[in-house]
Amino acid sequence: MQFDLSIFNPKARPLIGLDMSSSAVKMVELASDGKSGYRVERYAIEILPRDVIADGNIANLEAAAETIKRAWRKLSTSTRAAAVALPTSHVITKKIIVADGQKAEALEVLVESEANQYIPFPLEEVNLDFQIVGPAPSSPEEIEVLIAASRKEKVEDRVAAVEAAGLKPMIMDVESFAVFASLDLILKQLPDGGKGQIIALVDVGANVTSLTVLRDGQQLYAREQAFGGNQLTQDIARLYGVSFAEAEADKRRNALPENYESELLQPFVENMALEVSRALQFFFTSTQFNKVDHIVLSGGCAVLPGCDESIALRTQIDTIVANPFADMVLSDRVRANSLLADASSLMVACGLALRRFDQ
Numbered sequence: 001m002q003f004d005l006s007i008f009n010p011k012a013r014p015l016i017g018l019d020m021s022s023s024a025v026k027m028v029e030l031a032s033d034g035k036s037g038y039r040v041e042r043y044a045i046e047i048l049p050r051d052v053i054a055d056g057n058i059a060n061l062e063a064a065a066e067t068i069k070r071a072w073r074k075l076s077t078s079t080r081a082a083a084v085a086l087p088t089s090h091v092i093t094k095k096i097i098v099a100d101g102q103k104a105e106a107l108e109v110l111v112e113s114e115a116n117q118y119i120p121f122p123l124e125e126v127n128l129d130f131q132i133v134g135p136a137p138s139s140p141e142e143i144e145v146l147i148a149a150s151r152k153e154k155v156e157d158r159v160a161a162v163e164a165a166g167l168k169p170m171i172m173d174v175e176s177f178a179v180f181a182s183l184d185l186i187l188k189q190l191p192d193g194g195k196g197q198i199i200a201l202v203d204v205g206a207n208v209t210s211l212t213v214l215r216d217g218q219q220l221y222a223r224e225q226a227f228g229g230n231q232l233t234q235d236i237a238r239l240y241g242v243s244f245a246e247a248e249a250d251k252r253r254n255a256l257p258e259n260y261e262s263e264l265l266q267p268f269v270e271n272m273a274l275e276v277s278r279a280l281q282f283f284f285t286s287t288q289f290n291k292v293d294h295i296v297l298s299g300g301c302a303v304l305p306g307c308d309e310s311i312a313l314r315t316q317i318d319t320i321v322a323n324p325f326a327d328m329v330l331s332d333r334v335r336a337n338s339l340l341a342d343a344s345s346l347m348v349a350c351g352l353a354l355r356r357f358d359q
């Protein structure tokens with residue numbers, strides 16, 4: 001079996017967490033601080049031209065590499081090693097239970113034959129990796145193994161873009177795993193660390209809004225819908241007669257005329273709350289669950305003024321804006337205010353940067 005790039009590579013450091021999402025290239029570099037703490041060394045966000053990355057696919061490799069290069073220069077680091085991630089929809093993951101105490105080669109053979117059964121492509125076209133999760137819940141003689149598989153071309157596209165930008169891809173993770181690593185840090189901020197609580201992670205990005213419901217690290221439900229900040233950007237472009245790129249920059253800089261708030265922002269925030277409440281209703285009607293204890297709101301739209309209150313009001317659920325850096329120390333280079341405004345959109349980049357500390 002060929003492990004071109006390991007999803008579970010324990011030995012990479014120092015490391016940049018590099019997220020290539022549809023709206024921007026985002027980078028985070030963390031260092032350890034004290035016994036169990038982290039320090040945010042630096043971070044950078046560089047907006048991507050539209051349609052360079054669409055549905056997780058790199059449509060324009062040159063433009064993607066250029067943007068990665070610009071983000072890296074902005075980051076101002078000497079570190080070139082990067083942890084990147086595949087979109088969750090590009091990866092098939094499966095947990096299998098196998099007998100404990102097997103030799104590595106035997107385990108590989110088992111994983112491969114198991115993968116053969118449910119991966120709808122020839123194995124030669126697939127990057128396959130696995131990790132032992134721990135003892136199986138049902139029996140002490142067995143272990144749980146997590147398998148992750150993705151089309152080679154998806155992996156190669158990302159690697160090519162990162163390498164063309166002069167960086168070294170060391171780890172290929174999965175976006176959802178990176179998000180969960182960041183979410184773990186956020187849940188520590190909740191009473192009792194969020195133990196036993198039903199958590200709805202709502203991510204409102206540029207194009208997509210996703211709802212993931214979890215309890216004690218177990219995913220109970222996940223669903224995506226087409227809603228995001230690009231709609232607001234488009235409305236800004238239309239109302240003020242500017243290009244999409246200008247509208248996007250003005251929105252992020254908060255440099256819009258006075259009537260922006262009442263004409264566009266407030267209606268968008270109302271819509272956002274409605275979308276979230278509908279997504280939750282759908283979760284309730286399609287599962288046996290009938291409550292959520294906390295909403296964690298992430299994605300770039302989570303910083304729109306008043307959206308957490310609107311969502312809390314409409315859903316009657318405690319809502320917090322995601323900030324995985326809340327308990328971290330900041331280096332002198334990082335401005336606290338800027339990081340606070342960007343933190344909710346850095347879940348993937350932060351989770352990837354945390355891979356530096358894998359044992």
Ligand SMILES: Nc1ncnc2c1ncn2[C@@H]1O[C@H](COP(=O)(O)OP(=O)(O)OP(=O)(O)O)[C@@H](O)[C@H]1O
Binds near residue numbers: 204248252253298
């Ligand atoms: N400071 C800000 N003020 C207002 N809107 C912002 C701000 N920062 C980011 N956004 C908006 O958030 C959206 C980008 O969010 P995010 O970075 O989470 O999306 P993405 O992960 O690239 O997109 P998707 O998840 O849809 O693929 C954009 O619409 C952007 O305009």
Ligand SMILES: [Mg+2]
Binds near residue numbers: 021022203205206299
């Ligand atoms: Mg996103």
